[in-house]
Amino acid sequence: MMLPPRTRELALRLLAHESAAGKASEPAEFAAFRVCAKLRGPLVTLAGVAGFRSLLSRALTLAKADAPSLSAVQVAADGSLHGLDALRPQIDADEAREAGIILITQLLGLLVRVVGEAITLQLVTSEILPDFRFVSNSGVPVGFESILHEVDDLQGVSARLEELAEQYPPVTEALKTISGNVLNSATVLAVVAAIKSPKPN
Numbered sequence: 001m002m003l004p005p006r007t008r009e010l011a012l013r014l015l016a017h018e019s020a021a022g023k024a025s026e027p028a029e030f031a032a033f034r035v036c037a038k039l040r041g042p043l044v045t046l047a048g049v050a051g052f053r054s055l056l057s058r059a060l061t062l063a064k065a066d067a068p069s070l071s072a073v074q075v076a077a078d079g080s081l082h083g084l085d086a087l088r089p090q091i092d093a094d095e096a097r098e099a100g101i102i103l104i105t106q107l108l109g110l111l112v113r114v115v116g117e118a119i120t121l122q123l124v125t126s127e128i129l130p131d132f133r134f135v136s137n138s139g140v141p142v143g144f145e146s147i148l149h150e151v152d153d154l155q156g157v158s159a160r161l162e163e164l165a166e167q168y169p170p171v172t173e174a175l176k177t178i179s180g181n182v183l184n185s186a187t188v189l190a191v192v193a194a195i196k197s198p199k200p201n
Contacts, residue, residue, distance in 0.1 A: 032100030
């Protein structure tokens with residue numbers, strides 16, 4: 001299945017963020033498992049355990065075609081991934097990292113096909129990248145920092161509109177709709193900045 005380059009770029013961002021957030025003693029390949037674990041909760045709520053397990057199993061099957069080293073990894077009945085201990089002794093760190101990238105890229109690609117790009121981005125930003133300011137800590141050029149400031153401003157506008165919606169019942173529904181649209185725009189803008197900015201060292 002051919003995936004657009006931006007899907008892999010987003011996978012790289014997620015894994016870079018998870019690697020930075022993880023313990024220094026943990027191998028980098030744990031990041032892919034943590035990304036799957038963080039998406040598991042909201043996706044189980046959305047599609048049930050069986051639905052999430054099916055989605056992750058399909059992503060793993062597709063990933064194994066390009067990363068045979070994932071052959072030891074399995075999806076458990078509860079939708080969690082197992083087999084990392086068997087994977088680690090067989091391959092080096094670079095190969096394990098690439099396998100993780102491939103797995104997350106396939107999972108994101110399937111999510112986009114099933115729930116659409118907007119919901120996929122919302123899941124990613126709410127569960128894994130809630131604060132895009134981490135990107136600027138990795139040497140983002142001034143232009144990208146400006147974009148991230150605009151994201152903060154848009155989120156503030158959305159919050160203020162929500163407050164106004166409660167105060168003015170005649171326009172509550174309209175204000176809540178506008179607030180949601182502004183927040184969605186902030187989310188998309190933040191994802192674009194995260195994908196297009198230089199990758200962390």
